[in-house]
Amino acid sequence: xxxxxxxxxxxxxxxxxxxxxxxxxxxxxxxxxxxxxxxxxxxxxxxxxxxxxxxxxxxxxxxxxxxxxxxxxxxxxxxxxxxxxxxxxxxxxxxxxxxxxxxxxxxxxxxxxxxxxxxxxxxxxxxxxxxxxxxxxxxxxxxx
Numbered sequence: 001x002x003x004x005x006x007x008x009x010x011x012x013x014x015x016x017x018x019x020x021x022x023x024x025x026x027x028x029x030x031x032x033x034x035x036x037x038x039x040x041x042x043x044x045x046x047x048x049x050x051x052x053x054x055x056x057x058x059x060x061x062x063x064x065x066x067x068x069x070x071x072x073x074x075x076x077x078x079x080x081x082x083x084x085x086x087x088x089x090x091x092x093x094x095x096x097x098x099x100x101x102x103x104x105x106x107x108x109x110x111x112x113x114x115x116x117x118x119x120x121x122x123x124x125x126x127x128x129x130x131x132x133x134x135x136x137x138x139x140x141x142x143x144x
Contacts, residue, residue, distance in 0.1 A: 011035075011091050012074045019072065026050055026057050030065045039106070040078055040086030080106065080135050096134040102143035109136070 012031045016023060033046040047062045066087055069075040075087045080099055096109040114131050121127045 012069065012089065015072065015074055026054055026061055027065050029053060030062055034075060034087055035089055040088045042084045042086050044084065078135050081137055096136065099135050099137050100140035100143055101137050102139050105140045
C-alpha cells in the first residue's frame with residue numbers, strides 16, 4: 001500500500017452520510033466487513049458476518065448495499081473466476097491480481113506494471129482501457 005492510500009476508518013460511512021443515505025445497523029456491519037477484511041471479501045462472507053449479529057437479515061440486503069457502494073465508487077468488484085465476485089474498499093487503491101487456476105494462489109500486481117499495456121491499447125487501438133481492478137488467470141511458478 002503506497003503512501004496516502006491507508007484506509008481511514010469510516011471513510012465509506014462519511015461519504016454515505018454526506019450523500020444523505022441512511023446508515024442502518026445492517027449497512028454499518030456490511031461496510032465494516034469490507035473495510036476490515038485484509039483482502040477481498042465476497043457477498044457470502046459479508047452476509048455470514050452480518051447474520052451472526054442480525055439473524056433475520058436477508059442476503060438481498062447485502063447485495064443491494066454492495067450495489068449502492070459500487071455505484072457510488074466506494075468499493076471495487078473483482079471476479080476471481082470462482083463463481084463469485086469479491087469486494088474491496090476503493091480508497092485502498094487500485095491493484096491487480098494474478099490468479100493461479102491450479103492452486104488458487106493470488107499474487108498482487110502493482111498498477112504500474114500495466115501502464116505500458118494501457119498506453120499501447122490507446123495508441124494502437126484508440127481504446128482507453130479501464131484497468132482499475134483486474135484479475136489475470138494463469139499458472140503460478142509452483143504449478144507450472
